[in-house]
Amino acid sequence: MGDATAASHAFARELETLAQRLRAITVAVRVGRSGAGTGVIWTGDGAVVTNAHVAARPFVEVVLEDGRRFTARVERRDPRRDLALVRIDAGVLPAAVRRDPATLRAGELLVALGNPLGVPNALSVGIAHAPVADGRHRFVQADLRLAPGNSGGPLADARGGVVGINSMVAGSLALAVPSDDVERFVRADMRGAHAA
């Protein structure tokens, strides 16, 4: 013990702090009996973002960290961007602090929180793989292991700043919808969006 392991103890302690912070803004999203994914509390007044492929039905169940459950209507879906917006009335909630993914540098530490394969609030650690991909769709690319059930959960930096919503796995690469795209989706009015 002592100094020889100080760095790894600090690492573990702070990862726990970071996971705790992210747990407060992360929800489980349940659809029917089997389907389960993850969501992020985007605004303190109860706007919850998840993937369109998670919120595949008109109503979903949202489970908060404190155990409270809400059945909520899916307010908006954008299947092309794989985003869905759900609103819950739960009073004032802690919300995601956004980080502009354009400022990410390859090698930056990133973490994901979610419910991979039904495991609640599981933490994954990796790094930023490359700049935001600018193909047909923009994605944050992370060298980080995700599994089904991580979908819709937060991808965040070492300070807890959310850079994206985890959406896809390409080989061993995690792809997340960039937080600026998520912000635009949440702020958009109903016109032009796909009503659920």
Added chain:
Amino acid sequence: MAIETGALVALSDELVAAVERIAASVVAVEARSRVGSTGFFVQPQLIATADHALESDEVEVVRADGAAERATVAGRDPSIDLALLRVERAGTPVEFAPTDALRVGALVLAVGRDDDGDLAASMGVLSAVGGPWRTWHGGEIDRFVRPDLDLYARFAGSPLVDVTGRVLGANSGALARRQTLTVPGATLQRAIAELLARGGRTRRGYLGVALHPVDGGAIVLGVAPGGPADRAGVLVGDVIVAIDGERIDDADDVYARLGARSVGTTVALDVRRAGAPVRVPVAVAERPEHD
């Protein structure tokens, strides 16, 4: 809401700094293969990359600015999956880490570049470090180095770096089935010096036999007239079952015994001749230019 994660932020900054330190040395390599690969400057005008990803002598490299430039192949050593490329415009050579930096558990990064000039990175740890080993093509490698990280498309030939951005070796997915291995810096530096001293060719041992795998060994289908095997009395139809007491399962096992250091040595071939065991000592020669 601010949170206390100073150590994580510091680690994150260190990883970014390691990637950025190596960045100026890392290039994308395009040589008509399905996916490109990565290379890195080992001298101001010399780039090391993965040999198996070069499917043409017409090679282009791309630096950070995204501009493509011509490169010529300055040497190839397929036995350790190494190729050398020469470019006109000088780049920044990497700094190699000392061999004692190869410790199991150490944090490592692989750094690649794509044809737009964008950097890419993956992180892991050194998973296994061992002693000298010989590749299935006879390459002699100083240390067995296995990183536990994902080698993405285009990461063939990428440098494996430590957290200070020093190069531990070159990554290859072609040296073993289904796993990434790293050719350590010491082996690269030795092989580069040998290649340059020999005009780009590698020195390989030569027996002068054509082989085909059979059950329990490799059968001799042809013997080069006047070659080492011919002079030693190896006959067509002999089945090589062992070399220097080590069992041979197929022709690759024979080639694996013929690395650079085998030249000038005498090996004992255990052959099965008409069903009877025979031991034939053969003086290994150097493989001629066109063989």
